[in-house]
Amino acid sequence: MASPPRALSVEVPSEPGVPSEQERLLRRGERLALGHHLKEALEAYSAALRLGPPPMLSCRRRLGTLVDCLVLHYRLRQKEEAEGEGKEQAAEAAEAAPAVPPPEEKGEEEEEGLFRCSGCRGFLSEPVTAPCGHSSCRRCLSEEFRTRCRRCGEPLGLPSASATVALRHLGEKWFPAECERARAWRRLGQLLAEGRPREALLAASRGLAEDPSDLMLQVYRAESYAGIQDLKSALDDLNAVTAKMPKWPEACYRRAKILHNAGSVDDALQLFLHCLALDEGFLPAKLEVEKMLYDLLSPENVQKSLKESTLNSSHIRSKQRIHDSESETEESYDNLQHTSMTDLEVTSESVGGSLHRTQSAHSLNSTEKMAKDDGLKRVSSEPLLSCQEKGALLKRKLSLSEQDFTVCEDGRNKHKKQGENTKRDAAFSFIYEAIPDDLIDVSDFECSLCMRLFLHPVTTPCGHTFCRNCLERCLDYAPQCPLCKESLKEYLASRKYSITQLLEELIMKYMPAELIERKRIHDEEISEHASLIKNVPIFVCTMAYPTVPCPLHVFEPRYRLMIRRSIETETKQFGMCISNPQNGFADYGCMLYIRNLDYLPDGRSVVDTVGLKRFRVLRRGMKDGYHTADIEYLEDIKVENDCEKKKLGELHDFVYSQACSWFQSLRNKFRSQILQHFGPMPEREENIQETANGPAWCWWLLAVLPVDPRYQLTVFSMKSLKERLLKIQDILTYFSRDQSK
Incomplete structure (x- = not known):
């Protein structure tokens, strides 16, 4: 049955500078979201949308705050669940065996190897160096999955930057098989971009037949299935990927996109939130959640969904019904049924505990009645969920796929640990091994300008790498790359010559002795300067x-x-x-x-x-x-004789007064220009021989007097304060006589 047409609301324009009623409601929703009052925030946003369609940009910007809060609550609840399960497992292990100190964990870089992409965690193919100095796959940047670097949070910028030539050369030399595999991925991406999903599907299937462990091929095959509308096969592939790599945001995002396009908005929303919980900077997922909230909070969706979903939803109230709820969730994946506004509330309740449920027919009738006045209001007397019930509901809603959970005999769900499936290193079939000595050549790390080992290597947007000092010297002469002559005007204007971190790490790892010698020579040059x-x-x-x-x-x-x-x-x-x-x-x-x-x-x-x-x-x-x-x-020769000191002081005071009179006699225009350029004339000093250069006002006066530089240099070189004062007196006398004429 078609929904009734949306009523057009005519809003009286507000006074200039005064926010409209709709803008006030949007601001209120944003403030409530920041205060973690999710239910009230949803009510405010929905009330604002009932006044008419607001500007998309303004609404989406404010909905972004709500999304951040939803993700924060989602992550906190996941942490609480993980800590609770960890304590239970620790208690069980303590009873079974004596305590043993845990082994030392390796650092992330040491465990994963230096040639891993910080975005997709796969092999660093076609490496592109961002302005911050960190390198990622070109694929990760070209897909525009992120606007900020995953490692440092700096804006990525320059998305069209060329591959880093030095790193690409090392990758081809050290990891030829991985580079060939990356080229196969790029070919699949090109086929999908050209709208040829069937050809991409055949190519991906052939590749997986040869290497079933290649997860990236499986992702591309899922995209190919989605391109020919075989959604079930696409989800099967993506479920298999997330089972092996549950913390890969891209896989969660692609699953959510397929579910959303198929109409299963609730499951898609859960996966988008899970993606943002894994990587809060994953921009496409955030944009999708903002768009979904905007659609779900529209008045027609609120009115329609409140009635339909409340009649069809069975909310779990006991531990005995958890298994049934898991079956219901699995069935929703198979049928790809349409979501509802109440399902949105289940999401917000599971991540923050802010929205509550109705339980009886009385509360259901009250909800339907209140929905006519306010789409998201609820009866205030509705019962609160116990901690046990909230945990059960949370586990139900966080079951992103059956592969991510196991069901115990007592009906409880437990997360599988990431290591139970496979190590992350093996996920992309890329295990970082030691590089053979015969493949390590210092010439691969030489600057093409100074022909020495890279020192503070910097990569330009065109992909060429130089020592930072060498590049700066070249840019002093022309804003172009010294090798390819590409314009670097924008790069020069930013002056952000960040060190290419990966190259520097490789030099430190494989050429420590050469690096020490290179730094020694540099330090000697610096000390000379x-x-x-x-x-x-x-x-x-x-x-x-x-x-x-x-x-x-x-x-x-x-x-x-x-x-x-x-x-x-x-x-x-x-x-x-x-x-x-x-x-x-x-x-x-x-x-x-x-x-x-x-x-x-x-x-x-x-x-x-x-x-x-x-x-x-x-x-x-x-x-x-x-x-x-x-x-x-140079230092002034100091006068020691008391009589000479007295005469010098009298001469000093007389010339100082004469200088002040001359300056005051100047026109206001000239005086203002002097003050603006040189500042005010220094005050008279008590001890005129205290400093090596004598009174400061003498030098200020010489700087402002319109005298030939050669004559000024004569006074400048004098080491006798008395002679310098006499010369200044002659100059002032000349200018005073000239002004009187």
């Missing part, structure tokens, strides 16, 4: 002064490298000198300290520096395109 006396990097540009800010715009490749090395050595210092036609740069300069560094998308940078100490150049040199120098630092 870190010297602040020998081979000091020199930026040839403008005059810089102690204590005075000196902002720089760095765009030349040689200076990009120089700034990067200053950061890497953690000195954050380099020298600044003005140009000299004869020697390349002047004999005197100032050390600058990098306070902040902002990179621009095209690789240029804005560097905020401040002057530290003056120096004199002893010897000049070159390093990778930029100038270097051996230097000695």
